[in-house]
Amino acid sequence: MKVMIVGGGGREHAIAWKLRQSPRLTELYCAPGNAGIASLATCVDIAAEDVDGLTAFAVEKRPDLVVIGPEVPLALGLTDLLRDADIRVFGPNAKCARLEACKSFTKRFLERHGIPTARYRVFRDKHELLDHIGLFGFPMVLKADGLAAGKGVILAETAAAARDAIEDMMGKRVFGAAGDTVVVEECLEGTEASMLCFVDGGAIVPMESAQDYKRVFDGDEGPNTGGMGSYSPSLLIDETLEDEIRERILAPTYEGFKADGLDFRGVLFIGLMLTEDGPKVIEFNNRFGDPETQAILPRLQSDLLDIFLAVTEDRLAMQELRWSKRRSVCVVLAAGGYPGAYEKGKVIDGLERVDGDALVFHAGTAAGADSRALRTAGGRVLGVTALGATHEEAREKAYANAAKIRFDGVQYRRDIGIVKEV
Secondary structure (H helix, E strand, O other): OEEEEEEOOHHHHHHHHHHOOOOOOOEEEEEEOOOOHHHOOEEOOOOOOOHHHHHHHHHHHOOOEEEEOOHHHHHOOHHHHHHHOOOOEEOOOHHHHHHHHOHHHHHHHHHHOOOOEOOEEEEOOHHHHHOOOOOOOOOEEEEEOOOOOOOOEEEEOOHHHHHHHHHHHHHOOOOHHHHOOEEEEOOOOOEEEEEEEEEOOOOEEEOOOEEEOOEEEHHHEEEEOOOOEEEEOOOOOOHHHHHHHHHHHHHHHHHHHHHHOOOOOEEEEEEEEEEOOEEEEEEEEOOOOOOHHHHHHHHEOOOHHHHHHHHHOOOHHHOOOOEOOOEEEEEEEEOOOOOOOOOOOOEOEOHHHOOOOOEEEEOOEEEOOOOOOEEEOOOEEEEEEEEEOOHHHHHHHHHHHHOOOEOOOOEOOOOOOOOOOO
8 A cells, every 4th residue: 555644753753664564555655754754755845734735746646545643734624635635544634633723622622521621711812811810820821722833831830920921922922823812721730641542433542551741851840842752651540540531531522522523533642631630631632642652653563554544444443452561661852952942954973873672763854965964953853762571671771772872962851751659
C-alpha cells in the first residue's frame, strides 16, 4: 500500500518508523518530513499548513491512505478536502478538530456531557477579563482559546502576573488570533497524565498510558513547551484508575460525540489531571501527542497500518492492540533558548555513538548544504527513546544515549521519568 504522512516532527518520524514495519507498506511519502524521516520515506517539500498543496499532491499520487500528524492541517480542513477527492484519511474532520482548535468549544462539550473538568469562564473582552483578576483564585489559569503550538497556557501566580499575561495575549496578541478569546480555568491540583485513544464510528479504544513533561526546566519550572519528554506506561495509572477513566471520561466522551454529531475518526489525545477527586480532563487534542508518540509506538506490537485502516473502515472494535511489557522513556533534546527565541543551523554530533537498541526520532533537523552534516532546524530537535525491562532500565538507557549527542546550546531535562506521588 502507498501511504502519505503529513508533518515533519518527532511524532511523524515515530509514525513513519512504525509504518515501515508493516509488510503491507510498499511506498511512503512524508510532507514536509525532516532529515530523519528521509531515511524512511520520500520527503516532499510541502508545508503541513499548505492544505491546497497537500491535496493537489495527494490527488496526483493517489495514496491508499493519508495520515495527518499535526493539529493545524486538521483544523484547516485537510481531512475534508482529501475525502472530497475520494482519498482515505486517518484524522478527524474540521468539525471534530474544533475539540483542539477551540478550547471554549471543548469546555462546553465537557460541561454538556457531565465529563469531569475544571470550572471555567470564557472572555472575549480584555477589560472585562482585567476586572476578573483572581477568578477561581491563584495561580490563575489563562488559556488562549485557539491553537498556539502548545504554548498558549499561562499560570499566573499573582495579580500582576495575570495582568501582564492578559496584556500579552489580548493586547500585544503574542499568540495572534488564538488569544483574542481567553478561557480562564480553576487551577486543578494533582499530577498530569496522558491517555491516547483510537476512535472510529463504532468504538473508542485507549492505547497504553503515557506521562508528559510540558515545562522546559527540571522540577516543572519555566514556561510551557510542546513537550520535553515522556514515558510509558504511566506509573500513576493503575488498573483501578484506568477503569475509572474509562467509565467517567471515555464512555461519556464517546456518547457525547454521537449525541453532538461528531464523526470522529483518528486519535483523541486526552490530557488528564489526577486529582484527589479523581481524574479530570485538562484538554483534548485531535492527534497523536508529541513526544508521547515517541514513547508509546515503540511499545506497540500490532501493525499500525492495520489499525489505521481499521479506523477508516469502522473496524476498530475488531482490531487487536498488542503491547510490549517493556517500559519506555523518551528525552527531548531542545535548542538553547527554546521555547523562546533560538538559533537554527547548529551542527549535530554524536548520533553514530548512540546504542543500536536506542531510538532517535528527529523533530527539528535538516541536512547541511553538503548533505552530510546534520543541523538543527527547530526548537525541539531530537527525541531519544529507550526501552527496558523496567522503568529504571529504560530511563538509564535514554539518558546515557542522550548524553552522547552534542550541538551548540543543547538543553534537556534531567528528571524525565522521576515520579512523584500525586
